[in-house]
Amino acid sequence: MRIFIRRIPWFYILFSVYPLLFLWTVNAPEIRASAVVRPFLFTLAGSAVLFAILWFSFRDIKKAALLGALLLLAFFSYGHVYYESRIVPALGVLSHHSTLIPIYVVLFGLGVWGLFFHIKKYENLIQFLNMASLVLVILQVFQLGYYYTRASYAALHPVTLQSGLTVTIDREDLPDIYFIVLDGYTRADALQQDMGFDNEQFVNELESLGFYVAKCSRPNSDYTRGSISSTLNMDYLPELEKMSRMDVDDPGFPTLIKHSQVRQLLESVGYKMVTFPVDYPWLQIDDSAIFLTPNQPTVNPNYLYPFERIYVQRTAAAIFTAANSKLNILSHFRLDSSPEEITPGISLSLDPVLLNHVDTVLFILQKLPDVVTIPGPKFIYAHILDPHFPHVFSPDGSILTDPGFYGGENFDAVNDEYRQQGYLDSLQFINKQIIPILQTIIEKSPVHPIIILEGDHGFKGDNRYTNLNAYYLPKGYASLYPSISPVNSFRVVFNDYFGANYPLLPDITEDAVNNVYPDCSP
Numbered sequence: 001m002r003i004f005i006r007r008i009p010w011f012y013i014l015f016s017v018y019p020l021l022f023l024w025t026v027n028a029p030e031i032r033a034s035a036v037v038r039p040f041l042f043t044l045a046g047s048a049v050l051f052a053i054l055w056f057s058f059r060d061i062k063k064a065a066l067l068g069a070l071l072l073l074a075f076f077s078y079g080h081v082y083y084e085s086r087i088v089p090a091l092g093v094l095s096h097h098s099t100l101i102p103i104y105v106v107l108f109g110l111g112v113w114g115l116f117f118h119i120k121k122y123e124n125l126i127q128f129l130n131m132a133s134l135v136l137v138i139l140q141v142f143q144l145g146y147y148y149t150r151a152s153y154a155a156l157h158p159v160t161l162q163s164g165l166t167v168t169i170d171r172e173d174l175p176d177i178y179f180i181v182l183d184g185y186t187r188a189d190a191l192q193q194d195m196g197f198d199n200e201q202f203v204n205e206l207e208s209l210g211f212y213v214a215k216c217s218r219p220n221s222d223y224t225r226g227s228i229s230s231t232l233n234m235d236y237l238p239e240l241e242k243m244s245r246m247d248v249d250d251p252g253f254p255t256l257i258k259h260s261q262v263r264q265l266l267e268s269v270g271y272k273m274v275t276f277p278v279d280y281p282w283l284q285i286d287d288s289a290i291f292l293t294p295n296q297p298t299v300n301p302n303y304l305y306p307f308e309r310i311y312v313q314r315t316a317a318a319i320f321t322a323a324n325s326k327l328n329i330l331s332h333f334r335l336d337s338s339p340e341e342i343t344p345g346i347s348l349s350l351d352p353v354l355l356n357h358v359d360t361v362l363f364i365l366q367k368l369p370d371v372v373t374i375p376g377p378k379f380i381y382a383h384i385l386d387p388h389f390p391h392v393f394s395p396d397g398s399i400l401t402d403p404g405f406y407g408g409e410n411f412d413a414v415n416d417e418y419r420q421q422g423y424l425d426s427l428q429f430i431n432k433q434i435i436p437i438l439q440t441i442i443e444k445s446p447v448h449p450i451i452i453l454e455g456d457h458g459f460k461g462d463n464r465y466t467n468l469n470a471y472y473l474p475k476g477y478a479s480l481y482p483s484i485s486p487v488n489s490f491r492v493v494f495n496d497y498f499g500a501n502y503p504l505l506p507d508i509t510e511d512a513v514n515n516v517y518p519d520c521s522p
Helices: 002-006 011-030 033-058 061-087 089-095 097-118 123-156 188-195 200-208 224-233 237-244 261-268 306-313 318-324 352-373 416-444 461-465 486-497
Strands: 177-182 272-275 378-384 450-454 469-472
Touching (some): 011 033, 011 123, 033 061, 061 123, 061 306, 261 272, 352 378, 416 450
Parallel strands (some): 177 378
């Protein structure tokens, strides 16, 4: 055992997989475990090839492992340092490859000098690295085990907050209920005040279709997970956390979205849930009665998927991905403005992750009107990641080919100017698409549907605490008011249509700034 710990440098294997395990742990709520398989295999293969080359060069297993670990440390840390330095102003000097590469070369040279000319015996160093790498890997494995154990438990034990819907009409006369989320859609007055954009035409079009637009609405949280959890469970996060005995960062918390109170109540009275793909797995409800997906995968399996791209970006490959960011769109094409004529799966010279985003958005826009023909009653949840970034759609439906709109980290824009313009372009695109979709749903539904059209939060800064909130309720709008927030949306629906008696909650936004939009005071 002593020889195994002090002389055999098995730390090399653990150091090879630790960066992947760490990134997996950090992103576990956002990804499927299967997304890690391919990076894991490539990492093992790449580190094995590197070790073979070093061993063949030195004919010394200890030197090969130590130098290989130093190379792996440089390779896997480079992207982290590069992107973090772009966020922290004090580290701005490191946000340029022309500066960071020489620093890494010097540090690597010092490391090689230390290994080959300063350290005479490697046993103590190998023993330390063996134990340190083992501790690091065990910590990550423990956290992953804890996450998936809690997630499995939460999936098997969904939280039940309240029950008691009643149905007094025939099943075929129950209205379909549509919950359509336009991710990041800001309130009209905030758009005007902060960005000089007049969105009244869209608001007027909604009202002409019969919608009630809550012109003073605010989201209950300024981020998607909190906002959607509050909407679908009709309560605020602190109360949800008490009832579920987990906080919003707990691995089981996505269950509050996937097996929400609203879903449970509607299924208890005969509704079947219909859902669509979403870019974020924790937001995707793929165990619904009907989960509509494209017939073909939207991304070629030879390409990188989102987690794989993040993994690559955090390595020294960031040097090449950054250099290529201006070249990743080489063709132009145009989409018709009518969603019925848009065909998902268009071949583009886009980054495959962006292509997947485009295909997902277009698939939902194309298929949402067709849901009317599915026998009901049904509860339809469509979460459209627009006008949220990545901003790829221009107002007329053509694809933005300037990488400034999505060339930043995780496909955000490269600066505030691009970010705002891309947001407004995407907003105008979705405006043009969603109105005819809503009109089709209303006209073709055999029973007048219930439709909730919601922005889960706003754009950025103060206006992130404002949101689009519109309702189509066939029985009228006596229960609605200008400042109603999403936490009360389904309370109103259940009270007015299903004989429930939910008291309306105060309309507040957790951790919100003061109201800076005086033209729309609740």
